[in-house]
Amino acid sequence: MAFTPTRETYSGKVYPVTVGTGDSAITFGGENVLPFNSFEGSTPNRPLVAFEIQDVPPSDWPENVQKPFAGVSDDPVKWAKYCQDELKAKAIALRLIGTHPDRENRSPEDAVKTVKDVLAAIHIPLIILGSNHAEKDSSVLIAAAEAAKDRNCIIGKAQEANYKTIAAAAMANNHKLIAMSELDINLSKQLNILITQMGFDKERVITDPMCSALGYGLEYTYSVMERIRLAALTQNDVTMQQPMLGDVGMYVWKIKETTASEADLPQWGASEERGIAWEAETATALLVAGAELLIMRHPRAVEAVEKIIEELI
Amino acid sequence: MALSGIEIFKLLPKTNCKKCGHPTCLAFAMKLAQRQASLEACPDVSEEAKKILGEASAPPVRPVTFGTGDKAVKLGEETVLFRHDKKFVNPCAFAIEVKDTLSDDEVSNLCGQVVNSEIDRVGQKLRIDAIMITNASGDAGRLEAAAKVVAAKAPGVPVIIYTENPQAAEAAIRLFADKRPILYGADASNAEAMAAIAKNNKAILGVVANGLNELSDLTEKVKGLGVEDMVIDSGARKAKDIIANNTLIRRAATKKNFKPLGYPIINFMQRPDSLYETLLAGIGVTKYASIVVMSSIEKWKNLALFTLRQNIYTDPQVPMQVEQKIYNIGEPKPESPFMITTNFSLTYFIVSGEIENSKVPCRLAVMDCEGLSVLTAWAAGKFTATKIAQFITDSGIEKEMANKELILPGYVAILSGSIEDKLPGWKVTVGPREANALPAFLKTRN
Ligand code: SF4
Numbered sequence: 001m002a003f004t005p006t007r008e009t010y011s012g013k014v015y016p017v018t019v020g021t022g023d024s025a026i027t028f029g030g031e032n033v034l035p036f037n038s039f040e041g042s043t044p045n046r047p048l049v050a051f052e053i054q055d056v057p058p059s060d061w062p063e064n065v066q067k068p069f070a071g072v073s074d075d076p077v078k079w080a081k082y083c084q085d086e087l088k089a090k091a092i093a094l095r096l097i098g099t100h101p102d103r104e105n106r107s108p109e110d111a112v113k114t115v116k117d118v119l120a121a122i123h124i125p126l127i128i129l130g131s132n133h134a135e136k137d138s139s140v141l142i143a144a145a146e147a148a149k150d151r152n153c154i155i156g157k158a159q160e161a162n163y164k165t166i167a168a169a170a171m172a173n174n175h176k177l178i179a180m181s182e183l184d185i186n187l188s189k190q191l192n193i194l195i196t197q198m199g200f201d202k203e204r205v206i207t208d209p210m211c212s213a214l215g216y217g218l219e220y221t222y223s224v225m226e227r228i229r230l231a232a233l234t235q236n237d238v239t240m241q242q243p244m245l246g247d248v249g250m251y252v253w254k255i256k257e258t259t260a261s262e263a264d265l266p267q268w269g270a271s272e273e274r275g276i277a278w279e280a281e282t283a284t285a286l287l288v289a290g291a292e293l294l295i296m297r298h299p300r301a302v303e304a305v306e307k308i309i310e311e312l313i
Numbered sequence: 314m315a316l317s318g319i320e321i322f323k324l325l326p327k328t329n330c331k332k333c334g335h336p337t338c339l340a341f342a343m344k345l346a347q348r349q350a351s352l353e354a355c356p357d358v359s360e361e362a363k364k365i366l367g368e369a370s371a372p373p374v375r376p377v378t379f380g381t382g383d384k385a386v387k388l389g390e391e392t393v394l395f396r397h398d399k400k401f402v403n404p405c406a407f408a409i410e411v412k413d414t415l416s417d418d419e420v421s422n423l424c425g426q427v428v429n430s431e432i433d434r435v436g437q438k439l440r441i442d443a444i445m446i447t448n449a450s451g452d453a454g455r456l457e458a459a460a461k462v463v464a465a466k467a468p469g470v471p472v473i474i475y476t477e478n479p480q481a482a483e484a485a486i487r488l489f490a491d492k493r494p495i496l497y498g499a500d501a502s503n504a505e506a507m508a509a510i511a512k513n514n515k516a517i518l519g520v521v522a523n524g525l526n527e528l529s530d531l532t533e534k535v536k537g538l539g540v541e542d543m544v545i546d547s548g549a550r551k552a553k554d555i556i557a558n559n560t561l562i563r564r565a566a567t568k569k570n571f572k573p574l575g576y577p578i579i580n581f582m583q584r585p586d587s588l589y590e591t592l593l594a595g596i597g598v599t600k601y602a603s604i605v606v607m608s609s610i611e612k613w614k615n616l617a618l619f620t621l622r623q624n625i626y627t628d629p630q631v632p633m634q635v636e637q638k639i640y641n642i643g644e645p646k647p648e649s650p651f652m653i654t655t656n657f658s659l660t661y662f663i664v665s666g667e668i669e670n671s672k673v674p675c676r677l678a679v680m681d682c683e684g685l686s687v688l689t690a691w692a693a694g695k696f697t698a699t700k701i702a703q704f705i706t707d708s709g710i711e712k713e714m715a716n717k718e719l720i721l722p723g724y725v726a727i728l729s730g731s732i733e734d735k736l737p738g739w740k741v742t743v744g745p746r747e748a749n750a751l752p753a754f755l756k757t758r759n
Contacts, residue, residue, distance in 0.1 A: 003529040005561045006569060039557040102753035132749070215434075215620040216666070217659040219627055222599075223397040230395070255666050257616065267432055269612025277591050277617045284592045285621060288556075288599045300588070308592045311552040 007040040008033075012236035014229075014292070015203040016045060017176055017243050019091065020125030021152050026090060028292040029243030034229060035290050036312045046313050047292045049283075049302055050091035050127055051083040052249045055106065055114045056098035062259045064275045065249075065297050076114050077121045084122050087302070093127040093295040094118055095250070099140045100131035108143035115147045127154040127295065129178075134161040145169035154178060154293075156245075157208055160191060167200050178245055180208035183220045185227050185240075192239045202238065206293060208245040213252045214282040221246070225289035246286035249297035252279045280304045287312070316369045318346040324362035325355065332356055345370075373566040374575050377517055377542045379406065379443065379604075380471025381492050386442050388544065388577035388603040394563055400628040403577075405597060406604045407618060408443035408473060410583055413459035414450045420459050424466035426610055432619065439619035441610050445497070446485065448476035453484055460485040473497050473519065473606075479506035490514045495544060497521070497579065501531055508538035519579055521546040525561060529573035544579045544604060552596055555580055559601040577603030584608070591617055598622050633658035637681035639708055640665065643674030647715035650675045650755060652744060653701060654722055655682040655690045663748045671752035676714075680704050687722045698728045702735035711739075720744040 016030030028048040033041030057074050058066050066073065072082040076094065083089035096111045098104040115128060128144050130137030137157075142165060145155050156178025158166040163179065170177040179195055181187035188209050196202045209224045225244055232241040252258055258275035260268065268274060279301040283294050287309065296302050322342035333354040335341040344350035345366070352358060352366055374389040390402040411423050424444065431440035444463055448456040456476060463472060473495040474485045486496050497519025499507035504520075511518040518540050522528035528547050535543060547558040559578055565571035580602040584590040590607055591614045597605040598621050607614075627633060634656050642665055643649075654664050656679050668675050680701065682690035690696035711717050717739040721729055723746030732741045745754050 003526045003565065003571070003573065005525065006564050034560075036553060036556050037560060038553070039561075102750060212659070214617065214624065216662045218621070219396070219624040219629070220659065222625070223395075223629055226395055227397055254670055255662075256669065257620075259670075267612060268616050269614070271613075273588070273611065274613035274616065277588055277613055280588060280592055281595050281617045281621055284595050285599055285625075288596060304586075304588050304592055307589060308552060308596075312556065312596075313553070 008037075010041070010233035010236075012233045012238075012241055014232055014243055015241050017204070017206060019048075019127075019152055019154055019176060020123075021150075022123070024123045024125065025152065026125055032233070034233065035288055038313070043313060045292075046309050047287055047294065048091055049294045049296055049305055049309075050093040050125075051087065051089040051299075051302065052093045052095060052295050052297050053079040053083065053118075054095045054097045055111065056104050060097075061297070062253055062275065064258070064272045065253050068299050077117045080118045081121050084124050087299050089124060089302075091125040091127060092118070092122060093129060095129040095131070096140055096144065097131045099136055100133050101136055102133075103131065108140045111140045112143045112147040115144045119148055119151055125153065126151065127156065127178075129156050129295075132157070134159055138162045138165040141166050142169040145173045145175055148175065149173040152176070154206060156180065156206075158191075158195065160187070160194075163191060163195055164198065167195050167198055170204075171198075171200050176204045176206060178206045178208050179242075180210060183210045183212070183217075183224055185209070185224055185231070188224070188228060189231075189237075189239050192242065196239070202242070205242045206245050207240075207242040208247060211245075211247045211251045211282075211286070213248075213255050213257075214278055214285065215257060216251070216255055218282060218285060222285055222289045225286065225291060229290035243292035244290050245293045245295070246283060246291035247295045248279060248283045248286065249295055252282050253297055276301045276304075284308055316346065316366070318343040321345050321366065324358075324365060326357045326359075328357065330357070368572070369570070372575075373570050374563075374577060375542070376403075377544065377577055379493060379495060379517060379544075380469075382469050384442070384469045384471060385493070386471055391563065391601070392567055394560075394567060396625060397629050400630070401626045403603065404622050404626040405602050406442040406471075407594070407610075407615075407622075408445045408604055408606045409441055409610045410445045410447055410475075410606050410608050411459065411463065412447045412449040413452070413455040415459070417458070417462050420462045421466045424463055424470075427467050427470055430610060430612075430615055432616065434616075434619060434623060437623060439615075439623065441615060443471040443473060443604070445473035445475055445606050448474075448478065448481050448485075451478075453478065453481035456481045457484040457488070460488050464488050471495075473604075474516075475519075477503060479503055479510060482507065483510050486510060486514045486516055489516075493517065495519050495579075497544070497546075499531070499535065501527065501534075504531065504534055505538060508535050508540045511540050512538075517542040517544060519544045519546065521548060523548045525558060525565075525574065529571075532573045532576060543576045545574065545576045546579050546581070550581060552593060555593075555596065555602075556600050559597075563601040579604040579606065581606045587611060587614060590614075594618055595621050599625055631684070634681075634684040635661045635679055637679060637704075639710055640677045640679060641674075642668045642677055643672070645674040645676050647713060649673070650720055650758060651678065651710065651714060651718060652676070652720040652722075653678040653680060653705075655680055655685060655687050655696055657682070657684050657686045657690075660686050660748075664751070667748045667751040668755070671755040673752075673755040673758075675755070676710065678705065678708065678710070678719075688724050691725050691728075696725065698731035698735055701728070701732055705736060705739075716740070718742055722746070 013032035157180040
């Protein structure tokens with residue numbers, strides 16, 4: 001029996017977002033089909049993977065993901081340059097985790113210095129993330145956004161509790177913005193609407209529906225992403241057409257499967273390979289669900305994910 | 314395509330005799346269209362109508378049982394493209410390729426890995442499901458010899474025999490004749506011979522073609538030869554083509570009820586780099602494969618893939634819940650902190666993970682709130698002072714504790730006073746709102 005493939009044509013598309021400046025600027029998003037379904041539409045840009053670094057040494061990271069950065073991670077500038085020059089990172093995500101009141105409680109001024117130093121050392125795009133403390137992030141990210149003015153960075157994360165100040169800071173300094181809500185398509189839509197009602201251009205927003213690690217709620221993130229993408233494409237819902245972020249490394253490198261030793265759990269196999277596979281598998285599942293921007297930690301996980309993107313695009 | 318009530322009505326006797334228990338043939342037809350009645354209820358329906366209706370009401374992806382006994386794997390029966398629409402039905406099976414060019418020792422070592430692959434994760438037993446024996450040597454005797462080793466060393470494990478050579482196939486498949494094996498390697502050139510062997514040995518036939526058009530022709534041909542149970546391979550090997558073809562197959566089956574592609578999909582994911590193979594196999598799990606074949610099964614890799622399969626195949630309508638009880642994290646002493654949260658599995662995983670990170674041994678009371686998170690459970694009246702007090706009292710935990718102190722999630726700080734009223738002698742402390750603040754909170758108390 002002759003087979004006639006059913007091709008879908010969608011009414012909507014995902015906004016393309018460009019980060020960085022000059023020759024190093026990169027665009028992601030822009031497709032008008034479900035992830036990697038380029039047989040029926042266009043996927044003009046590949047997803048972007050950013051290497052995560054932070055403003056303080058990664059003493060809270062498990063040994064297996066500290067190791068690749070030994071000798072550079074004591075200084076965010078060295079760390080960023082190492083990712084750019086040696087690991088050929090396409091973008092850097094600087095998490096200002098040291099500003100968290102329960103951590104080093106670094107000041108907004110400290111954050112400004114780190115951001116300026118890192119920006120002076122690299123030419124690839126920079127994502128600037130707070131410590132996920134809603135109150136502190138407001139002051140830290142306002143200062144950081146200003147310090148990075150006109151470098152076309154991504155600032156995040158704006159959440160329901162603090163989106164006004166953070167969005168205003170991103171807007172005033174010509175940055176893109178990550179809008180994060182917690183695993184609910186309606187919350188995500190609502191936050192996008194609130195942010196655009198402030199006059200923020202909807203095509204400069206990146207949606208973070210909240211990441212979960214493989215085995216720890218991945219299916220929730222996976223399905224929320226699929227539903228957001230279907231709303232964007234099939235319903236042409238302009239409030240849901242932002243590219244999506246998978247903030248993978250942070251969620252993966254704290255669970256038991258990436259931290260337990262092989263001596264403790266022999267049935268789980270080699271701990272280093274296990275951790276790397278966990279990060280890369282989480283990232284791959286989210287790519288298939290619709291993420292266009294990934295933040296990751298382990299160089300070997302990034303390498304494998306870049307390779308699979310190459311084969312998918 | 315599923316038939317409408319009117320289309321079904323046209324096939325019924327139209328006598329309105331009521332023997333089916335419905336007032337009219339039309340009413341019965343409407344029930345059939347909604348799958349709320351079964352055709353057997355009408356004694357007078359014609360054979361021809363039975364055939365048409367039977368085909369139209371069969372699941373869009375044919376159910377196929379691979380193997381026998383307690384290690385048998387059900388394949389197919391899928392009805393949707395997206396897991397949020399409806400639960401994916403039969404989880405993708407994992408198979409390892411064993412080439413007949415390996416020595417008997419190597420084959421038996423791989424069999425051992427398969428047999429020992431079973432692990433328990435959140436209450437489910439997960440394992441490598443099948444072994445594919447490949448006739449890489451091109452020699453019929455070698456294939457049979459390797460198959461004998463597998464039959465002896467991995468008894469009961471479902472087997473795929475991979476060869477395009479009907480003679481080699483016949484000798485090897487016979488060893489598994491009553492075990493519902495898969496004979497993979499039927500194409501346009503050998504379909505008659507392979508179908509005959511599959512039929513004689515009650516095997517499922519694995520058919521391979523170059524693209525979906527040829528594949529549709531081939532399954533029709535094989536069906537015409539009397540073999541109904543098949544697994545299908547579109548020939549795609551590159552990640553992009555696997556997603557494209559698997560998507561088009563699932564769409565054709567579930568949205569158009571296109572029978573020639575309504576079979577479980579088998580994908581070949583073997584790559585030299587095991588990490589890379591893990592990712593490719595993961596794409597198969599998320600995108601509609603019923604069997605993925607791999608070249609190695611390290612423990613770390615199995616754990617990642619088992620977990621992914623479990624995540625993708627959970628029922629999206631039923632929130633995942635953990636059992637109500639008091640969990641020990643680390644080895645708590647009488648004076649260790651005691652906390653409470655709800656039984657939404659995500660909440661439990663995150664909270665227990667952060668407690669583990671803190672390295673402070675704790676007791677964590679997980680209360681049955683029908684799988685809701687803390688705030689939602691509180692709003693729904695399931696995480697209330699009375700219920701919490703009752704749960705703590707019934708648990709009898711106070712006998713094991715030095716100080717009667719309960720740490721409450723910050724989001725329900727409002728409950729602390731009334732819990733103290735209901736639990737005389739207890740002190741209630743308000744903990745952080747978010748789990749990620751737990752390590753700092755616990756350390757300051759130590
Ligand atoms: S039993 Fe058959 S013929 Fe009689 S009313 Fe029902 S559908 Fe019609």
